[in-house]
Amino acid sequence: MKMLEKIEAVPGVVGARTIDGFAYIGGLATLTGQAAYVTFVGPFRGQRLRPQRAIHQAMAVGVEAIAIVSLITFFVGLIMALQSAYELRRLGAMQFVAGAVAVSILRELGPLLTAIVVIGRSGSAFAAEIGTKKVTEEVDALRTMAFNPVAFLVAPKFLAMLVMVPCLTVWADFMGVVGGSVFGVAGAGFTVGSYFQATLDSIVARDIYTGLIKSVIFGLVITAVGCKEGFSTGAGAEEVGRSTTSAVVTSIALVIVVDLVFTALFYFINPT
């Protein structure tokens, strides 16, 4: 009897979860829209834009992440070279290592790894910062002082991420290729010059710009999720921890989904 009731409840639960999911996506879109409004429309309606806040954020999001992004993509480039060489060696096609590394890094791993690093460093920080401000009533203080919390806290983060995530991705792409070249030179008979020449020969502009388009979308998703989780923080310090965790987990899941959607789009729009 109990079992039957549970089974009967399943469609209802699934439906409710689905609606919650769409509501969440809607919330992210609303937040992004509001931030875009205060950034791009607000200044023409007499509201002030404070670029120094965005610059401050850009330093934290971008410049301070260069070291870790370099390290990770360098190693992953090296790993990709080793892994593809394992297969290519059997075919006697070691000269294709450069191309295999370049295409996989530029199209997929560069943007994705950068996004993962940015989620860990900045997405979590956004949720923790806004969550703490919520708990200490700073968000309420902003509102009673007639400030729009979105303009004050969220818009600079969007602006910083919009610029810095693609920049980091370009750097990550470069470091990935450098990582691959280490194996190319040491184990596949390339010189440094011939490795980079082989890389350039095997990629097209499309490989770069599809990766960059994805990285822009990743940046938007990470910022929206981080800020939304921050604003949904309840009362108490432990709630800040909960929002931070939830921001990281949700961001990673959404970034992977968005990655799949855009990769599929690029594939079907122009299959050549």
Added chain:
Amino acid sequence: MNDAAASEAAISVVNLRVSYGEREILHGITFDVRRGETMVILGGSGSGKSTLLRTLVGLEKPTSGEVWIRGVNTAHVSDREMDQIRKKMGMSFQGSALFGSMTVGENVALPLREHTDLEESTIKIMVRIKLGQVGLGSFENYMPSQLSGGMKKRAAVARALAMDPEILFFDEPSAGLDPIIAAGLDELILNLKKAYAMTIVVVTHELSSAFLIADRMVYVDRGHIVALGTREEFQASTHPRVRQFLDRVPEPEVNEELDYLQMLTGDPASGS
């Protein structure tokens, strides 16, 4: 007499009801705050007094009823209009809610920088004046984390004063402070009242502080107003709940969850 009093009202609350989700916190509150008077909102924990204050400053939207401030019903205004009213109100939060990433001086300067076209040199002078008024003249360049609890609250008052508000709100000014520091804050409120003839609304459960600063008091109990009057009228009150509060008689122990919920929100008679 009544009409004359109404025209002199700085804030006029009519049949105000506020709910969090399904649960109604305020069940029809009606009272006026006269221009230039200090009104103390008294009540126990969970009585709804903080919700009342949050509704007055526009942080919560009422489910029904009216809140008239500066001739506008803030229950039905746009965010933009509400911001215009907020610029003429100051709020000092329970936990001070200073922005931790800015110095005390920058905290006070923030509303002036964002909402006015004053020269930077003028703003600097105004910040010194405001900090001087609360006795923090030489702490302009301190970070909020370097200040003691009482100093933080004073700094928060300076920030609330920045825009020369017509109405000043205090949420639990003496909460978490030792009696000497709390007495200092009471004196600060009295000084502000003398110096500016400002309308001041204070939420507190500190009886000594309430009887010192109040012109009139209102006692909120379980979402209803049960008493409203001058200090003397309060001292002479025979209402059982008011007497219990003034004479510090403990509530019978709460064992049942239902009793607790009833204590928070409903009067047993209505059975809601």
